[in-house]
Amino acid sequence: MKDLLRFATAGSVDDGKSTLVGRLLYDTKSVLADQIEAVQRASVDKGLTTPDLSLLVDGLRAEREQGITIDVAYRYFSTPKREFVLADTPGHVQYTRNTVTGASTAELAVLLVDARNGIVEQTRRHAAVLALLRVPRLVLAINKIDLVGYDEETLTAIAKDFAGLARSLGFPDDAVVTIPVSALVGDNVVDRSEHTPWYDGPTLLGHLESVPVVVPEVNAPFRMPVQYVIRPRRNSAGTDELHDYRGYAGQVASGTVSAGDEVVVLPQGLRTTVASVETADGPLDVAGAGRSVTVLLADDIDISRGDLLAAADAPSRVTDELETTLCWLAEKPLRPGARLLLKHGTRTTQVIVGAITERLDPDTLTFVEPPAQLQINDIAHVGVRTADALPVDEYADVRATGSFLLIDPPTGNTLAAGLIGYPLADALG
Known part of the structure; x- marks a missing residue:
């Protein structure tokens, strides 16, 4: 079975993100x-002599008319070596908030810059968002190298x-790779370019296919928010098969869980032992981050x-007092004093x-x-007090239990990540 890489693209307006994604596809x-x-x-109708590959990604009418990406566009593709989920995020400053959405689950980000302009304000803004969300790996794709004569x-x-x-911003040197590309003509995107003999690194696709996929949640302590309590199972005749069955269904958010592990139920603080870990296909010896399971307790x-099931030795x-970003x-x-809803894991308070x-x-x-109030796209440190005590971790330690959403009570709309x-x-000192 091929492994899966989730990655996002980001960059300023007109840096060529949609064209690059189209070229990859x-x-x-x-x-x-x-x-x-x-x-x-469509390209002929626009008077172009070559296909406009950005049209493979920019699906909204407004995106096509303005030549900008507005919404996060998700694309799924695969090669013989790996499967990919790609989030193409907007470059316009007005839609910086969408970059947070696209990068929130990314294991790698491709940040584009125009070779003619270099590092610009929006590059710095997107890099800060990627660092804030702890995206572990970063590719700087210097695009449009054909327009600077492939100048080394x-x-x-x-x-x-x-x-x-x-x-x-706290990125280790070995987590950042720079690749010169031309999305329009295909230089170093999938095939190596003869115009850059001085470049001996990988193509963009070659790097995406070979970069190790190790998400931070794998090595973090065990966490599983309980989604549903499963009571007696029924057989094909429609009668109860196991009267004393009680399982706790959810997705493992971080770490691993096995039969015999000691866990603590939070926020109550009660300790117990895992009796078994089951799926629809049968019991598992061990279940890791991202796996949906049913846990039976002793x-x-x-x-x-x-409620949250957590490792007893690292709860x-x-x-009910949170210091947040x-x-x-x-x-x-x-504005301070606002009364909202907070969704953390499977709990809302x-x-x-x-x-x-x-x-x-x-x-x-x-x-x-600080300003008197936060405006759209602002990133700030804010204190939050919850009605119910929550089991939480620092985002830098466990992303799943260290993140939440703020929701507007009347409409149900998401207001903040x-x-x-x-x-x-910590990175900025």
């Missing part, structure tokens, strides 16, 4: 013939500038949806927003004096 033969024909017809010195200078930026404990912290996603501003202590300045990558702790402040 086109050159890996992941596009149906009728889609190619539709793109060719120009590309080397951009790579050097970005290396300093990435280092200041003791009868009052457990319901919203989550239970608290918020990315505000809504048009309506956030009421919250009161406390003080805004400082805001991230995306230009200087420093935290500055939140991280517990100050993960970016």
Whole structure:
């Protein structure tokens, strides 16, 4: 079975993200013939002599008309070596919040810059968001190298500038790879370019196929939010098969779980032992992060949806006072004192927003004096008090239990993505 890489693209407007994604899909033969024909017809209608591959990604009418990406576009493709889930995120500053959505589950991000412009404000903003979300690996794709005559010195200078930026944001040197590409003509995207004999690194696809896929959740302590309590199973005749059956269904958010493991039920704090780990296909010896399972426990404990099963030797912290980093996603501003809903794992509770202590300045990558209220796309440190005590972790330690959403009670709309702790402040010093 081939493994799966989830990655996102980001970059400024007109850096060529959609064209790059289209090139990947086109050159890996992941596009149906009728889609190619539709793109060719649309390209002719626009007076182009070559297919506009960005049309394979930009699906909204407004995106096609304006030539920009507005929504996060997800694409699925595969090669003989690996399967991919790709999130193409918008470049326009107005839609920076969408980058948070696309990068939140990414194991790698491809950040594009235009070879003619180098590192710009939006590059710094997106790099900060990627660092904030703890995306473990980063590719700097220097695009449109054909428009600078494939000049090695120009590309080397951009790579050097970005290396300093990435280092200041806490990315290890071995987590960042720079690849010169031309999405329009295909240089170093899938096939190696004869125009860059001075470049001896991998093509973009070659790197995506070979980079190790080890998500941070694999080595984190065991966590599983309970989604559903399963009572007696029924047989094919419709009668109860096991009267004393009680299983707790959910997805393993981090770490692993096996029969015999000691776990703690939070927020109650009750300890017990795992009796077995089951799936629809039968019991498992061990279940890891991302696996949906039913856990049976040795003791009868009052457990319901919203509770958390955690490793007994490394439990989550239970608290109703949270120090958080918020990315505000809504048009309506956030003011201290707002009463909202907070969704954490499988539990939803009421919250009161406390003080805004400082805001991230995306230009200087420093935290500055707080505003009176948060505006759309703002990233800030905010105190939050919850009606119910929650079992939480620092986002830097366990992403699943260290993140949450703020929801508007009347409409149910998502207002903010939140991280517990100050993960970016640690990197910025």
